[in-house]
Amino acid sequence: LSLSLSHLQFWGAPPSLPAQSSASCLSIPCHLPNSSTAFSDPRGLRLTLAVMEVDGPIRLGSRRSHGRVANIGNRTQQVCSYWLEGRCNRDPCKFPHDSGELAMASRLNGVSNKRSNVAVDDNVGPGGRRNVAARWGRSRGGKGGKIYVDGRRKIRDTPCAFFLRGNCVKGDQCNFLHAHSTTPDMSFVSQLTGHEKAVRAIALPAGTDKLYSAGQDQTIRVWDCRTGQCSNVISMGTDIGCLLSESGWLFVGLLNEIKAWNLQTKGEQSLAGPKGQVHALAVCNDMLLSGVQDGNILAWKFSSITNMFEPAASFWGHTGAVVTLEASGGKLYSGSMDQSIRVWDLSTGQCIQTLQGHTNVVMGLLSWEQFLLSCSLDGTVKVWGVSQSGIHEVQYTHPEDHSSSEALDGVLSLCGYMDQQGKAILLCSYNDNTVRLYELPSFTERGVLFSREEVRALHVGPDGLVFSGDSKGEIKVWRWAPSP
Numbered sequence: 001l002s003l004s005l006s007h008l009q010f011w012g013a014p015p016s017l018p019a020q021s022s023a024s025c026l027s028i029p030c031h032l033p034n035s036s037t038a039f040s041d042p043r044g045l046r047l048t049l050a051v052m053e054v055d056g057p058i059r060l061g062s063r064r065s066h067g068r069v070a071n072i073g074n075r076t077q078q079v080c081s082y083w084l085e086g087r088c089n090r091d092p093c094k095f096p097h098d099s100g101e102l103a104m105a106s107r108l109n110g111v112s113n114k115r116s117n118v119a120v121d122d123n124v125g126p127g128g129r130r131n132v133a134a135r136w137g138r139s140r141g142g143k144g145g146k147i148y149v150d151g152r153r154k155i156r157d158t159p160c161a162f163f164l165r166g167n168c169v170k171g172d173q174c175n176f177l178h179a180h181s182t183t184p185d186m187s188f189v190s191q192l193t194g195h196e197k198a199v200r201a202i203a204l205p206a207g208t209d210k211l212y213s214a215g216q217d218q219t220i221r222v223w224d225c226r227t228g229q230c231s232n233v234i235s236m237g238t239d240i241g242c243l244l245s246e247s248g249w250l251f252v253g254l255l256n257e258i259k260a261w262n263l264q265t266k267g268e269q270s271l272a273g274p275k276g277q278v279h280a281l282a283v284c285n286d287m288l289l290s291g292v293q294d295g296n297i298l299a300w301k302f303s304s305i306t307n308m309f310e311p312a313a314s315f316w317g318h319t320g321a322v323v324t325l326e327a328s329g330g331k332l333y334s335g336s337m338d339q340s341i342r343v344w345d346l347s348t349g350q351c352i353q354t355l356q357g358h359t360n361v362v363m364g365l366l367s368w369e370q371f372l373l374s375c376s377l378d379g380t381v382k383v384w385g386v387s388q389s390g391i392h393e394v395q396y397t398h399p400e401d402h403s404s405s406e407a408l409d410g411v412l413s414l415c416g417y418m419d420q421q422g423k424a425i426l427l428c429s430y431n432d433n434t435v436r437l438y439e440l441p442s443f444t445e446r447g448v449l450f451s452r453e454e455v456r457a458l459h460v461g462p463d464g465l466v467f468s469g470d471s472k473g474e475i476k477v478w479r480w481a482p483s484p
Helices: 099-108 161-165
Strands: 008-011 069-072 075-078 130-134 147-150 153-156 186-192 199-203 210-215 219-224 230-235 242-246 249-253 255-262 268-284 287-292 297-303 308-315 322-328 331-336 341-345 350-355 362-368 371-376 381-386 392-398 411-418 424-430 434-439 444-450 455-460 465-470 475-480
Touching: 199 242, 199 455, 199 465, 210 242, 242 268, 249 268, 255 287, 268 297, 268 308, 268 331, 287 308, 287 322, 287 331, 322 362, 331 362, 362 424, 371 411, 411 455, 424 455, 434 455
Parallel strands: 268 322, 362 411
Antiparallel strands: 008 130, 069 075, 147 153, 186 475, 199 210, 210 219, 219 230, 242 249, 249 255, 255 268, 268 287, 287 297, 297 308, 322 331, 331 341, 341 350, 362 371, 371 381, 381 392, 411 424, 424 434, 434 444, 455 465, 465 475
16 A cells, blocks of 8 residues: 555654565555645655455445444444544534544554544554654644643643634543643633734733734724723724834834824824835834835934924835834844844944844844844744944854754744743744743743734733734733742
């Protein structure tokens, strides 16, 4: 039997195959999503399996059956396909839901379940343990796969996709993790739903009880922090790239302009000048700074005479869109789609250094003590320090043990927080639908937060609150656990 599986992962080495002197090869058609008649794993590994001879093709009624069928006693039964996928809502169901005996008999007859999420173990001697499991949905290269023994049931550390959607019907019988996180340091509080597309930015102005979120659906939603309800929806009529709250103002990055809202007086001003989408905003030295699609960085200053923001400076140098800004110590750091980071002296407006090292878009920047942290779609987080000569150099790259040919999950955003013990915690969102917590400076992993889709927006609020917005339009509210 020569087959090609794109949705099966092989754990460990395959079991020893019986001698073919008393066996013949039987070709059994396999109907798997996006698979071909040639049988290779995702890495292109060709596998040839010897199958004991069986009496002809297996049929169910007048149809040929390719899976989920087992002969038990004198009767043929079919395991409920919806139950195997975790979404059967029939009670009672005319098809069996207990796959233990059926799955074993099916395997003995040379037939495998199509999308079974039942952990199957074959003991084939030391070093020869194999476990085959099917991926669910649009898996994006998750880092899960470990198995925990819970009585007789085995639970993977991969989260159940149906649980995250709120509709897993297996309950305690599910073989995947039913949890929003793996860390005891942070608890899931609530979920805010309303955006129809990806959440791009979150802002919580100081001294208010209102949370602002911007979505790819071209709306800004205002949430009441006391009730968790959406109190207002503001349609902007164009794409929203970013939000920033500072000194009683809320700034909104739009296409070809920036909206400035005074939250106290309800005044509004439109700042013209950007050419293309405004992706990033920052405030430093009494200047409002914006990163724009055309690679330009524009600056405005507020005039107490005119009571308006007026153009102050522009910074040219990037050859791609500026997607992230960080201001600290009189310097401005800008990350771009041109894969570089530029360091600007705000007093002179000059670029004093260009940092090269990332091999994909620089998505986020963060200042921590005397260091600059950067994340990229190349899957790495880099720590930059200043040498004695005043030059920024890479001090550390996480992960440090990956090869140049290894594909990593891209890092989409990052933010920092001080936990209850005063330790610096870095939160990084990856495009495998996780947010990972690292303790600085060791980069010791403190846990993982799970989401239905990739998290594009992270925001740290007061009183231990953390907000994450994903590409499905959902916002999750987390809270750091109090000190013991």
